Amino acid sequence: MELEYQFLLPLIIISVSSVAAVAFDAIWKNKNLNFSFSIFALLATLIAAAYTLTASNEAIDAIKAMALSDLISKHQIHFGGYSAYFDILFCLAGLLTIVAAKPFIKREYEEYNEFYSLILFSICGMMLISHSSSLLVLFIGIELMSIPFYVLAGFFRKSIFSVEASLKYFFLGAFATGFLLYGMAMLYGATGTLDIKEIGIIISQGEAIPIYLTLGIGLMLVGLSFKAAAFPFHQWAPDVYSGSPTVVSAFFATAGKAAAIVGFVIIAKEIIQFDVKSFQIADTARTAQLIIAFISAATMLIGNLTALVQKNVKRMLAYSSVAHAGYLLMGIVASNELGYTGIIFYISAYMFMQMGAFVIVSVFERNGNEKMSFDDYSGLYKSHPILSALMSIFMLSLAGIPPFAGFFGKYYLFLAAIKADFLWLTIVAVISSIISMYYYIGLILQMYFKEQTHGRLKSKVGMAKYTLLITAAAVIIFGIFPSLIVDLTYNFF
Amino acid sequence: MEDLLFYLFAFVVIGSASVVVLSKNIMYSAFSLLFTFFGVAGLYVLLFADFVALTQIMVYIGGILVLIIFGVLLTTKITGVDIKSGTTGKVQLITASVVVVIIAISLILLFTNVEWVNQEFVQPNTTIDSIGFAFMTKYLLPFEIAAVLLLIALVGATLIARRK
């Protein structure tokens, strides 16, 4: 019992403090209080999660062996391992977002305390996704993440861009939820249980009702591709990311995408089971694997090709985040240890580099959607040498150039796909990476080798400098010492 | 008798759902949604899910439908002006037809797959006992989180909708 509480602690801290943040807001209308309370809550969650990450395997096995009546979580929550690691990642993303957001929303709009509680709530949802070992918890986690997202997208209520992004996100998100739920209902019909592990066992024993199983897997793939913004359901992402407040887009594109990919990995690994030899599921699994491979290839090609023609830096970043979902799906296709390690490493690296790039855009942004075209960035290094150097680091890392973290992420994922006999997918990935270099390096050239045309950009960095420093440091450190993450996360899935 | 009821409810559900989607007048849509919800509730009763049927009526009709009608009233300038043919772009029509074809195929698959074990329905006296027990034991954790979900919806809705 006490052992279980230790492992539940990160979830308890984040959910209690997110509710408490709402209450504090009602009692003391103090903006700095809510800000510092959120920071404190996220740090506490982070420490608790780090503690569960270091816990021994015996403790986790002991919980698994406990009787149902002795447990609060009733085996619906997965402890330790990748769950704890992703808890840390989500909390970090939340911290970086909040710190960068405070000066931004103060400058661009009225600062509402709800912002911080909404971020806390959505992190609670993401953590539930990574902890889920039951379809029910997975579903509630996805919704607890999505509903604050709809509100955050429309946070600047007087900006039509923001409201439209919110509307679009809401409708397409709810539509995707419909498909996801229908898929879950079919999986329940095929197996008669909601527990993800049990479903996997029933499927591998060949006792699931095939027709519902196929329908269920198909519908879940549709729903999850929507949530992860993968082709052919990616079109909402660039619109939502470029319409939402920039710092919020940074949060969507990093933490939100990571959570969707984690959900995807859990479903793919436990339910679709590419490596299963059972006669019943083998064909379905192979088809599903091929479909995901095509989704992955199409996602990165479409994302990179459309990013190529963008004139707006924020929209370019939005399309590039679509392309990165394609790279991440490669790891799911490969479904070997290297692939999963690659996913974890790439998500971590991607989180820092994409967050940093978006935050730099937010520093220069004025009046909602101004001052973020490529032309505005020309000759930037003269007026802002440090910011342009940081932006160059993020761009080089996103393009996958060594010695930055993005390179090793891509390297692991590409290698994993080759090992899984998906050479063609790796070739497509390499081609699309080369395409992506054109626009990432294009921005660097714009900053360093073009004359200023539109007059100086004004920047107000404020506290965002901490976010930028941390993200840049992480991109460089993980690029030089990738083993820091790889050794830790090997064998997680 | 049950057969007849099933066909009746099925007819009500499909008929009124089609009106919801196809009607040009938004008030007609809102009111036929009422019949869809009632029809689905009736089907729950036929499936021996009495408590779900009750909740369906209370939550969907008592809550969501009323909210929707408020939404309609708040967003139409004058009642009745809001009549507009459901013009659609080509892209939407193509995607819609693709989706319809896919779902139709899966329907046919369902039809052809009639190897059902003809098991009798298990008929409990009432489901409230078992549901309440399950909520407070096995599903306690999701139950608590659902409360958090409702709280965040409340906070979010007031944040977005307030006038200031």
Added chain:
Amino acid sequence: MLETIQMEYYLILSAVLFTIGTIGVLTRRNAIIIFMSLELMLNAVNLSLVAFSSYYGDSAGQIFVFFIMALAAAEAAVGLAIILSLFRLKKTVYVDEVNIFKW
């Protein structure tokens, strides 16, 4: 009892309802009608969950339905608030009239 009405009938009905909802979301341009179509889709999911639940004699499916209803209520509140704030800014509820980005 229930000699002729088997599980598939409920599932087929639910699939038809889901399809109707999907058509509504994809073709209608009035935000509130799209929203109603989303509710139809959720109802279809609930119907098949309850059908499976009584087929297996297992309450998990019905429990799931309650969570979906909670979600539907939460979505209703947030969704209508978003539609209202759109209406306040643009005086319209037609999603094709707010095309700042390509829809």
